[in-house]
Amino acid sequence: MxxxxxxxxxxxxxxxxxxxxxxxxxxxxxxxxxxxxxxxxxxxxxxxxxxxxxxxxxxxxxxxxxxxxxxxxxxxxxxxxxxxxxxxxxxxxxxxxxxxxxxxPYLPEIAKLEWACHMAYFAADIEPIDIVLLASIAPENQDRLRFLLNPACRIVRSSFPIVDIWQAHQPGMPEDFLIDLDSGPQIALVNRRNDVVRVEALSLPESAWLEEIESGATLWDATAVVLENHPDFDLESHLVNWIEQEILVDFDHEAKEN
Amino acid sequence: MQPASHFLPVRAGIGLRAQHYEQVLEMLPPLGWVEVHSENFFEGGAALHTLIKVRENYPVSLHGVGMGLASPGPIDHQHLSALKRLCDRVQPAAVSEHLCWNSTGEFVVNDLLPFPYTRASLSHVSVRVEQVQEKIGRRLLIENLSSYLSFARSEMSEGEFLAELAKSTGCGILFDVNNLYVNSKNLGVDPESFIRALPSNAVMEYHLAGHSVRDGCLVDTHSDRVCNEVWDLYRLALQQVGNRPTLIEWDNDTPDLSVLLEEAGIAQSHMEHRHDSMV
Known part of the structure; x- marks a missing residue:
């Protein structure tokens, strides 16, 4: 040396x-x-x-x-x-x-959520989805679309009400609040839109669908997996919302070309 | 965004910190330029978007605190790529780093740490400065450090090291006058020979800041006004090296913007007086 x-x-x-x-x-x-x-x-x-x-x-x-x-x-x-x-x-x-x-016992899961927020704050910038291009995809090709999640997006699962705990400790929230720690598990979705990091609770089917998409599944496959356990899952309304919220920010090029 | 201005104007600027973003964008005070810490704007989001708005109104200098140019291991390419992306987004008028190390390879000390100034360390740092300059496609300015200890192994002074580094890599020198003052008090560095060692044409920027005292040791805390002795040294530098873009840095116990502007005004007037006496 x-x-x-x-x-x-x-x-x-x-x-x-x-x-x-x-x-x-x-x-x-x-x-x-x-x-x-x-x-x-x-x-x-x-x-x-x-x-x-x-x-x-x-x-x-x-x-x-x-x-x-x-x-x-x-x-x-x-x-x-x-x-x-x-x-x-x-x-x-x-x-x-x-x-x-x-x-x-909920501290580690709150920490996981806060780190996801920290990452989201610094995540790379993205352009929202090209709606016109998306609308131009022929119906017979739509099932094969692979959506891309916002790089700021993170899903954090917890056996505690972490979203409620996190919300209650944001600046400007009232200091007297009551959270029932036994109120059951919560799944948090972290995202950033217009430079603001947001945290919201997801239902089980919502989180399952987004995790399928995150792992690269097509629209068809992700939806099929979720419908198996949650036959009431209403994809269409979620899709519109997640595009609007900039949670889905792109779709794969193969589908664009077809 | 305006076309990139490739040089900082030879005027006074301030270190822009989060608590003053809004006020500066609202008031648009008559500042020559501003400087920010590069790492606070890596990738995307709110901070970067604010900086881009600032950039529409002022030349911006990106001042890195995390590259660790003298660390023994290979350069952190992830860090360097993030800096490159930031340069592409912001089109800065200057990019600077410190003459220091921060990583043993096992762990990182997130601070600005001195090292022995030797031929071997010079060639090591030169290679890494060239790597950075090549990646970002521009000249890098390197800042002298405030140190609280020195090394028995050093073969040259920090000023000589910087001069050699500038010669071998073409990098510029960011001369921090407060750091020199701190080193003169703590380590017995002779300020005049430091200034003499610097090649004037490589000095591209000055930094001025306040410090504090702990157990008889001057600590570069950037937490106060520039002291009289540092103003004296600055005037000496203006005489010997010439006028250069000058920054007021204040990172801790940051006061009202007006205090920073006042300090910048003093630096500006020193530059103008020096200019008058030369005419």
């Missing part, structure tokens, strides 16, 4: 693991003071990133708990990206095995 790399690695380990550092020169104050500044910056920047990505978790557990949780998270899961906004993807997994959070 090139000699200067060794200094860099030693410096990195001194920051992250509190190791000693021999290659650094102490300036007009002890080298420990310098390393403490770097250690504080390191943890502070990652804590800040977690705080920005997880405002609902923060409200649910309180600032003090959140700070302690963030410190332990940083300890066990280092940053892997130079972009601070990428930090925290694994908070849900971390919380699932975090002993101090076992009393709030």
């Amino acid at each position: 090139t000699a200067w790399f060794e200094d860099v690695l030693e410096f990195g380990n001194a920051i992250r693991n509190n190791d000693a550092m021999s290659g650094g020169i102490g300036p007009n104050y002890p080298i420990g003071t310098a390393l403490e500044i770097y250690r504080n910056n390191y943890r502070g920047n990652l804590q800040g990133a977690l705080g920005l990505a997880y405002p609902v978790i923060r409200q649910l557990v309180g600032d003090e708990f959140f700070r302690m949780m963030a410190i332990m998270h940083i300890e066990s899961r280092p940053s892997k990206s130079g972009n601070l906004h990428d930090y925290g993807a694994e908070l849900s997994k971390f919380l699932a095995s975090f002993p101090n959070a076992q009393e709030l």
